[in-house]
Amino acid sequence: MDxxxxxxxxxxxxxxxxxxxxQLGANELVLESVRSGHTLLWSNGREARRYHLGLRADxxxxxxxxxxxxxMRVVLRDxxxxxxxxxxxxxxxxxxxxxxxxxGADGVCCDVVELLPPDLHGEWDxxxxxxxxxxxxxxxxxPMRTGDAKVxxxxxxxxxxxxxxxxAHLPVxxxxxxxxxxxxxxxxxxxxxxxxxxxxxxATRARCGQVVRT
Amino acid sequence: xxxxxVMLAMVVALLxxxxxxxxxxxxxxxxxxxxxxxxxxxxxxxxxxxxxxxGVANAMAPLREALQGLVxxxxxxxxxxxxxxxxxxRWGHLVxxxxxxxxxxxxxxxxxxxxxxxxxxxxQDERHQKVEELLGTALDRASEQLDxxxxxxxxxxxxxxxxDAAESGAAPIAPAxxxxxxxxxQSRVWLWVGLLVLSLASSAVLFGLAWRVRGAAARxxxxxxxxxxxxxxxxxxxxxxxxxxxxxGADRLWxxxxxxxxxxxxxxxRQLAANEVxxxxxxxxxxxxxxxxxxxxxxLDEADEPDAPEAIDLGxxxxxxxQDEPSMQRTGAAARLDxxxxxxxxxxxxxxxxxxxxxxxxxxKDGKATQHDLLRILHGDPRILQRPAPRLExxxxxxxxxxxxxxxxxxxxxxxxxxxxxxxxx
Numbered sequence: 001m002d003x004x005x006x007x008x009x010x011x012x013x014x015x016x017x018x019x020x021x022x023q024l025g026a027n028e029l030v031l032e033s034v035r036s037g038h039t040l041l042w043s044n045g046r047e048a049r050r051y052h053l054g055l056r057a058d059x060x061x062x063x064x065x066x067x068x069x070x071x072m073r074v075v076l077r078d079x080x081x082x083x084x085x086x087x088x089x090x091x092x093x094x095x096x097x098x099x100x101x102x103x104g105a106d107g108v109c110c111d112v113v114e115l116l117p118p119d120l121h122g123e124w125d126x127x128x129x130x131x132x133x134x135x136x137x138x139x140x141x142x143p144m145r146t147g148d149a150k151v152x153x154x155x156x157x158x159x160x161x162x163x164x165x166x167x168a169h170l171p172v173x174x175x176x177x178x179x180x181x182x183x184x185x186x187x188x189x190x191x192x193x194x195x196x197x198x199x200x201x202x203a204t205r206a207r208c209g210q211v212v213r214t
Numbered sequence: 215x216x217x218x219x220v221m222l223a224m225v226v227a228l229l230x231x232x233x234x235x236x237x238x239x240x241x242x243x244x245x246x247x248x249x250x251x252x253x254x255x256x257x258x259x260x261x262x263x264x265x266x267x268x269g270v271a272n273a274m275a276p277l278r279e280a281l282q283g284l285v286x287x288x289x290x291x292x293x294x295x296x297x298x299x300x301x302x303x304r305w306g307h308l309v310x311x312x313x314x315x316x317x318x319x320x321x322x323x324x325x326x327x328x329x330x331x332x333x334x335x336x337x338q339d340e341r342h343q344k345v346e347e348l349l350g351t352a353l354d355r356a357s358e359q360l361d362x363x364x365x366x367x368x369x370x371x372x373x374x375x376x377x378d379a380a381e382s383g384a385a386p387i388a389p390a391x392x393x394x395x396x397x398x399x400q401s402r403v404w405l406w407v408g409l410l411v412l413s414l415a416s417s418a419v420l421f422g423l424a425w426r427v428r429g430a431a432a433r434x435x436x437x438x439x440x441x442x443x444x445x446x447x448x449x450x451x452x453x454x455x456x457x458x459x460x461x462x463g464a465d466r467l468w469x470x471x472x473x474x475x476x477x478x479x480x481x482x483x484r485q486l487a488a489n490e491v492x493x494x495x496x497x498x499x500x501x502x503x504x505x506x507x508x509x510x511x512x513x514l515d516e517a518d519e520p521d522a523p524e525a526i527d528l529g530x531x532x533x534x535x536x537q538d539e540p541s542m543q544r545t546g547a548a549a550r551l552d553x554x555x556x557x558x559x560x561x562x563x564x565x566x567x568x569x570x571x572x573x574x575x576x577x578x579k580d581g582k583a584t585q586h587d588l589l590r591i592l593h594g595d596p597r598i599l600q601r602p603a604p605r606l607e608x609x610x611x612x613x614x615x616x617x618x619x620x621x622x623x624x625x626x627x628x629x630x631x632x633x634x635x636x637x638x639x640x
Contacts, residue, residue: 069622116596122620123601124569130621133600 003147004184025148
């Protein structure tokens with residue numbers, strides 16, 4: 001089984017009485033053409049949902065891997081402690097949101113279905129509003145390909161304060177325009193999180209002064 | 215004259231008797247000791263033969279078992295073919311009996327064809343038996359040849375032990391005496407048998423490890439989903455333990471393979487870069503970056519890293535030991551922005567108003583089971599906010615479920631979610 005990830009996967013519209021199938025990690029999509037329209041069956045191995053879709057014949061459906069729309073707070077599964085002046089690096093394997101997108105012949109796009117991964121759940125507080133809680137592990141090596149819809153985020157954490165830093169979570173902003181396919185993985189440019197007396201600052205690092213515009 | 219002659223005769227007789235006296239007892243003892251030592255060596259060599267055969271037989275046991283399995287499979291196929299043939303024959307007779315006289319000729323042709331097929335089957339069975347005999351003979355010959363090969367192996371000279379000397383009654387045979395020492399055939403044989411067994415064991419271990427790695431790759435993807443599903447109540451400890459502790463052997467193998475792939479890719483990239491024109495422009499976009507640009511853990515000097523921080527309003531302090539200034543100063547940090555780097559900023563929260571609370575009133579049939587099902591949905595569905603936490607309240611025989619949804623959720627999904635809660639208690 002090929003575990004390579006692609007940011008876009010086309011889901012062809014089936015002819016009447018037939019179906020089209022698409023597999024992305026644990027997600028399996030079956031699009032059936034029925035008498036009065038189309039039926040989409042989604043399953044992730046634990047849960048299944050059915051959607052009734054009204055589509056046109058002159059467009060196409062695409063399953064896109066997108067970054068979560070809400071800000072993401074990455075909660076590490078291991079305690080992170082950085083001494084003053086210390087630094088640590090690693091990789092985060094964060095979930096993406098498979099989104100079924102419709103593109104009409106006139107170029108109009110719309111998101112039909114968003115399949116939120118089960119390891120993301122939303123939270124809300126008065127100060128920041130809604131955000132996504134994402135538990136994961138800080139891996140010291142480049143994560144192996146699993147076929148799941150996830151993005152690899154290289155991070156490097158610095159403590160420029162005079163005190164020990166043990167953060168409750170890591171702010172990891174990701175945008176759709178940053179996502180890149182490299183050797184079967186989806187990844188973004190490295191992030192550097194630096195704790196100063198003013199708080200945590202996040203920078204995207206590219207080699208040789210490259211500019212990453214998002 | 216007579217006296218001299220008698221004296222001479224006596225001296226000659228004495229000399230003759232002296233020359234014909236028996237050999238000293240010590241030389242006879244040495245010869246007898248050597249003979250006993252040779253006999254002991256021959257006995258030892260004769261007893262080493264069955265050990266070699268046993269070792270060879272043990273080493274060839276897996277091959278013999280495989281061949282026996284093959285033979286058993288062939289016999290099973292023969293038995294099935296025989297049953298099939300008999301069944302076809304019965305059907306043929308049945309059809310022939312039900313045929314009309316006009317179709318008799320055709321039935322006879324079919325019967326002849328059937329007999330021809332049976333004859334072919336019998337010939338095939340005979341060929342199978344010949345193949346079995348050939349395999350058995352080849353196995354025995356291979357075993358014998360291996361045995362002979364092991365026997366022909368050269369051996370270093372042996373040193374006589376005191377026990378051998380005591381048993382044979384002779385002095386220990388020293389190599390310096392030029393005698394042919396018996397080869398330590400048994401130790402060499404066990405060395406080869408040990409190597410053979412070691413190679414078989416290592417191949418079995420490698421096969422098992424590969425099988426384990428293959429299973430771990432499939433399990434690792436499923437384990438995360440299963441653990442996430444089985445911990446709807448926020449059992450983060452179990453979650454962490456399960457996901458943070460993959461199988462160590464598989465993890466190391468995959469990590470080593472990934473590192474090897476990265477190294478090969480890096481070498482290729484460097485070779486390509488060396489072959490290119492040296493004035494080639496540097497990559498300008500992220501797409502052109504090499505994979506090694508993503509390795510931030512090793513090999514980076516602090517001076518090479520561009521500093522382009524941007525303060526992030528986290529809403530809460532990063533929990534340093536002394537949180538003197540929990541509030542972030544975005545403007546102060548923005549003044550230190552590096553113009554060569556534009557950093558992505560965290561999206562401003564789209565809304566700060568409290569999320570709308572949804573209340574669903576259900577009538578449970580079975581109290582505990584219903585609550586369990588409701589909690590499983592409330593904590594397992596990613597569309598439901600976990601903070602503020604969903605609440606279950608009992609009010610006069612009803613259960614009131616209060617929860618909030620992610621902003622921007624379509625009304626259809628919201629309605630389906632509410633209905634799912636109602637259906638769970640129906």
